Amino acid sequence: MSLSFQDLILTLHRYWGEQGCVILQPYDMEMGAGTFHPATVLRALGPDAWKAAYVQPCRRPTDGRYGENPNRLGHYYQYQVVLKPSPENLQDLYLGSLIEIGIDPLKHDIRFVEDDWESPTLGAWGLGWEVWCDGMEVTQFTYFQQVGGFECRPVTGELTYGLERLAMYIQGVDNVFDLRFNNEGVTYGDVFLEKEVEMSTYNFEVADTDTLFDLFRKSAAECERCLEARLPIPAYEQAIKASHVFNTLQARGVISVAERQAYIGRVRDLAKAACGAWIDVKGYAA
Amino acid sequence: MADFLLELMSEEIPARMQARARNDLARLFAERMEAAGLATGAIDTHSTPRRLVLIAREVADATEAAREEIKGPRSSAPPQALDGFLRKTGLGRDQLEDRDGVLFAVLERPGRSASEVIADTVKSIIADFPWPKSMRWGPNSSRTTSLRWVRPLHSIVAILGEEIVPIEIDGIRSGATTVGHRFHHPGAITIGGVHDYVQKLRACHVIVDQDERERLIRECAQKAAAEAGLTLLDDEGLVVENAGLTAWPVPLLGRFDPEFLDVPREVIVLTMRTNQKYFACVDENADLAPAFVCVANVSASDGGAAIVEGNRRVLAARLADARFFWEQDLKVPLENQAKKLDGIVFHEKLGTVADKVERIAKLARWLVESGVIKADADQVERAAHLAKADLVTGMVGEFPELQGVIGGYLAEAQGESKAIAAAIRDHYKPAGQGDEVPTAAATIAVSLADKVDSICAFFGVDQKPTGSKDPFALRRAAISSIELIIRNGLRLSLTEAVRGALAIRAGQTKESDSTHRLDRTAPEVLEFFADRLKVQQRDAGVRHDLIDAVFSLGGEDDLVRLLARVNALQQFVETEDGADLLTAYKRAANILKKEKWEGTRATGAGELAPQEKALVDALEAAEPMASDAIESENFTGAMAALASLRGPIDDFFDHVTVNDPDPPKRERRLNLLMRFRDAVNRVADFSKIEG
Numbered sequence: 017m018s019l020s021f022q023d024l025i026l027t028l029h030r031y032w033g034e035q036g037c038v039i040l041q042p043y044d045m046e047m048g049a050g051t052f053h054p055a056t057v058l059r060a061l062g063p064d065a066w067k068a069a070y071v072q073p074c075r076r077p078t079d080g081r082y083g084e085n086p087n088r089l090g091h092y093y094q095y096q097v098v099l100k101p102s103p104e105n106l107q108d109l110y111l112g113s114l115i116e117i118g119i120d121p122l123k124h125d126i127r128f129v130e131d132d133w134e135s136p137t138l139g140a141w142g143l144g145w146e147v148w149c150d151g152m153e154v155t156q157f158t159y160f161q162q163v164g165g166f167e168c169r170p171v172t173g174e175l176t177y178g179l180e181r182l183a184m185y186i187q188g189v190d191n192v193f194d195l196r197f198n199n200e201g202v203t204y205g206d207v208f209l210e211k212e213v214e215m216s217t218y219n220f221e222v223a224d225t226d227t228l229f230d231l232f233r234k235s236a237a238e239c240e241r242c243l244e245a246r247l248p249i250p251a252y253e254q255a256i257k258a259s260h261v262f263n264t265l266q267a268r269g270v271i272s273v274a275e276r277q278a279y280i281g282r283v284r285d286l287a288k289a290a291c292g293a294w295i296d297v298k299g300y301a302a
Numbered sequence: 303m304a305d306f307l308l309e310l311m312s313e314e315i316p317a318r319m320q321a322r323a324r325n326d327l328a329r330l331f332a333e334r335m336e337a338a339g340l341a342t343g344a345i346d347t348h349s350t351p352r353r354l355v356l357i358a359r360e361v362a363d364a365t366e367a368a369r370e371e372i373k374g375p376r377s378s379a380p381p382q383a384l385d386g387f388l389r390k391t392g393l394g395r396d397q398l399e400d401r402d403g404v405l406f407a408v409l410e411r412p413g414r415s416a417s418e419v420i421a422d423t424v425k426s427i428i429a430d431f432p433w434p435k436s437m438r439w440g441p442n443s444s445r446t447t448s449l450r451w452v453r454p455l456h457s458i459v460a461i462l463g464e465e466i467v468p469i470e471i472d473g474i475r476s477g478a479t480t481v482g483h484r485f486h487h488p489g490a491i492t493i494g495g496v497h498d499y500v501q502k503l504r505a506c507h508v509i510v511d512q513d514e515r516e517r518l519i520r521e522c523a524q525k526a527a528a529e530a531g532l533t534l535l536d537d538e539g540l541v542v543e544n545a546g547l548t549a550w551p552v553p554l555l556g557r558f559d560p561e562f563l564d565v566p567r568e569v570i571v572l573t574m575r576t577n578q579k580y581f582a583c584v585d586e587n588a589d590l591a592p593a594f595v596c597v598a599n600v601s602a603s604d605g606g607a608a609i610v611e612g613n614r615r616v617l618a619a620r621l622a623d624a625r626f627f628w629e630q631d632l633k634v635p636l637e638n639q640a641k642k643l644d645g646i647v648f649h650e651k652l653g654t655v656a657d658k659v660e661r662i663a664k665l666a667r668w669l670v671e672s673g674v675i676k677a678d679a680d681q682v683e684r685a686a687h688l689a690k691a692d693l694v695t696g697m698v699g700e701f702p703e704l705q706g707v708i709g710g711y712l713a714e715a716q717g718e719s720k721a722i723a724a725a726i727r728d729h730y731k732p733a734g735q736g737d738e739v740p741t742a743a744a745t746i747a748v749s750l751a752d753k754v755d756s757i758c759a760f761f762g763v764d765q766k767p768t769g770s771k772d773p774f775a776l777r778r779a780a781i782s783s784i785e786l787i788i789r790n791g792l793r794l795s796l797t798e799a800v801r802g803a804l805a806i807r808a809g810q811t812k813e814s815d816s817t818h819r820l821d822r823t824a825p826e827v828l829e830f831f832a833d834r835l836k837v838q839q840r841d842a843g844v845r846h847d848l849i850d851a852v853f854s855l856g857g858e859d860d861l862v863r864l865l866a867r868v869n870a871l872q873q874f875v876e877t878e879d880g881a882d883l884l885t886a887y888k889r890a891a892n893i894l895k896k897e898k899w900e901g902t903r904a905t906g907a908g909e910l911a912p913q914e915k916a917l918v919d920a921l922e923a924a925e926p927m928a929s930d931a932i933e934s935e936n937f938t939g940a941m942a943a944l945a946s947l948r949g950p951i952d953d954f955f956d957h958v959t960v961n962d963p964d965p966p967k968r969e970r971r972l973n974l975l976m977r978f979r980d981a982v983n984r985v986a987d988f989s990k991i992e993g
Contacts, residue, residue, distance in 0.1 A: 150612025
């Protein structure tokens with residue numbers, strides 16, 4: 017039998033643990049992508065070697081579909097691996113993980129298709145691919161070139177697996193809520209359907225926008241206070257918080273196209289400043 | 303002489319960059335070998351997703367030894383001059399030769415071995431290869447000087463004849479080993495040289511030559527479709543892209559649920575092409591078939607069944623998304639969608655898309671009511687009102703390139719007439735020169751109104767194209783308008799149309815100075831059209847001097863008439879009569895210019911020479927004939943009238959002395975020449991014609 021959702025995670029944990037990665041637990045804050053985790057963003061800066069793998073819940077309020085779409089979710093999981101410096105055999109290590117979770121590369125069509133990655137809110141970019149398995153994007157594969165506006169020296173290799181998609185593929189399931197979560201009859205829908213419905217309702221209809229605007233301002237101000245106190249990690253957390261509040265405001269449809277850029281720029285400035293402070297505090301600056 | 307093989311193995315190179323990289327590699331290698339003086343035969347380059355390959359035939363063994371003599375200062379020259387010369391030549395004083403008091407440096411440059419030259423050349427090419435985007439990677443990226451490549455570079459094979467050319471760059475050493483297909487043949491392969499490279503890789507499931515892979519994809523994809531009783535929709539762009547994504551291409555046919563065929567065909571084809579890189583197929587009626595051809599990069603152990611099934615599911619999810627949007631869009635009448643256009647800013651100075659739609663509708667209606675286009679005015683106005691409504695649909699949100707197409711489908715599904723649906727669908731056409739030009743009356747009206755409005759509106763707020771900047775594609779809009787007018791033979795005064803469009807726009811803004819603005823903007827727009835017409839006609843092969851010859855008559859703003867005149871003129875000047883008349887015209891004009899002749903009233907003093915009389919008679923006949931012909935737009939007739947002057951003017955020049963010693967005769971004859979010149983000029987300004 018193919019891997020259940022939880023066994024998929026456990027298999028990846030074991031595999032990347034064996035490759036020398038620190039297996040971390042999800043960061044305890046709302047964020048839009050596994051990349052935002054300080055174990056990726058902050059650790060990608062400076063000269064120190066670093067290897068980590070973790071699952072990160074991702075919240076994307078605008079992608080919520082009240083649990084009615086078989087492929088789209090407002091809350092889902094990414095499996096994130098970062099290796100610094102990027103090893104020579106990173107592609108082979110990655111392909112090894114696919115074999116480990118049951119994808120035979122002589123039976124399936126694995127392809128590296130150009131996809132340059134950029135995160136305007138993190139001031140980060142890299143080059144790489146989206147990895148296709150039989151035409152489906154299963155992983156984002158990136159060599160970071162810049163993070164927080166700073167050159168990566170050395171470069172971190174980042175792998176981001178879309179866990180639900182990968183599991184749907186492995187299990188041959190067309191609806192995410194039908195995924196086998198474990199092998200005891202519990203489905204993904206049993207665990208998360210109600211949450212998808214309620215969170216969609218909250219994000220699109222209920223969330224109080226005045227409160228959110230206020231939260232955004234307060235997170236930004238708090239971030240700046242932390243920067244003054246030379247505390248890059250708390251400062252970065254406030255930047256993440258501001259980013260998520262902004263995402264929710266977007267879902268509420270109260271941010272115009274013109275304002276959108278300004279908000280993204282504000283978050284980027286906070287994230288960059290936190291990254292700069294981290295470099296400073298760690299003594300990485302040249 | 304020996305053949306040289308270079309293989310640069312990296313992680314997957316973006317498909318779209320491979321063709322340019324092959325060209326750059328061949329060009330740089332040839333340039334630098336030539337600069338180094340090492341002769342080579344043919345240079346070929348190839349690419350696979352993971353490698354760039356160069357094969358140079360018949361490379362010379364070494365560069366020629368060279369001897370160079372440089373003359374220096376006199377031996378008595380001051381030390382500064384000597385020092386400068388020594389620095390320049392890199393020699394010491396005792397190495398110079400003194401020849402009769404003048405110092406000479408004799409530089410011996412020994413020939414360099416091919417291996418040495420190639421090593422330097424390859425190293426320099428790798429170090430500054432012009433990738434559109436390059437990156438750093440691995441432990442070396444700690445250093446600021448680390449190598450950059452499009453993706454991590456892993457190995458270099460460099461073999462001249464049978465010998466490895468030693469190259470080392472950023473820790474990568476050249477050798478003779480490479481790898482085959484990532485999955486079919488993961489181990490190392492040792493290459494002997496050019497002679498066995500391609501065959502050895504083929505044995506390891508890598509087809510080195512992209513052209514061969516393209517051919518294979520084309521043929522096998524067609525075959526896969528044919529075996530299913532279908533026809534592949536050719537798409538050369540997809541062939542090239544798939545050849546750049548595969549080292550061992552295996553086209554496979556899969557099917558999707560026919561229920562998805564409710565979704566507009568363009569949406570399905572576009573989803574398959576852009577998101578999945580699949581080919582589409584049609585059945586014997588040329589209708590879209592529920593099938594796709596994907597190109598795998600592996601000869602799968604199960605014959606491709608799992609790959610096809612996987613791709614089918616991915617496509618199903620994408621088509622389900624597309625169908626969701628389509629079904630949502632179908633539920634909302636276009637008329638309701640059109641109301642939302644007032645929420646979309648067209649341009650900060652030009653209001654919303656709804657404002658633009660209102661202008662298009664008015665202008666399109668005017669085009670019909672003024673008799674330019676024969677169509678039902680109400681129908682045209684409705685088509686214009688709905689033309690942009692699809693911009694707010696989910697479908698166009700997902701696939702912006704399908705604007706118009708989606709609106710056309712929705713209009714038809716919602717019971718609009720075929721003419722209205724076609725006008726909505728095609729009103730963006732022609733998208734520049736060479737694109738299909740609509741011929742349906744309602745479509746022409748909406749399309750032309752849309753484009754003329756854009757030009758006039760942007761000119762009205764001083765957003766004109768300048769130099770290479772044309773952010774609103776107004777030049778293309780003008781060319782498209784011209785094509786619409788000419789191809790459909792639309793008889794309109796461009797001045798009236800432009801003033802009409804500007805007035806409609808002024809009516810929206812209710813500005814007090816709008817009349818003033820209109821008077822200022824209209825001539826600018828007309829001049830812009832005239833410039834574009836020249837460009838458009840030049841591209842269509844019409845002589846620009848002939849266009850100038852007709853243009854400079856002024857006052858012509860009916861493009862169809864203008865071009866008919868240009869065409870008649872072109873035919874005429876290419877005949878013997880025409881060429882000869884042009885010569886006579888130039889002779890007359892030159893004489894008049896030389897004499898600075900402004901003309902007098904004298905015409906008939908004294909007795910006329912017979913040739914003079916004949917020319918006067920010919921002009922008496924030709925002048926009304928030409929002007930009548932022009933009046934009735936019979937431009938060939940006008941040219942014939944001019945042709946009738948050829949004999950008389952030639953005779954005149956052959957037998958009559960213009961600068962007669964007798965002043966009245968001279969005056970009379972100059973006036974006659976001027977009459978001749980002016981008669982010709984009324985048909986076209988012959989002074990602008992070259993030849």
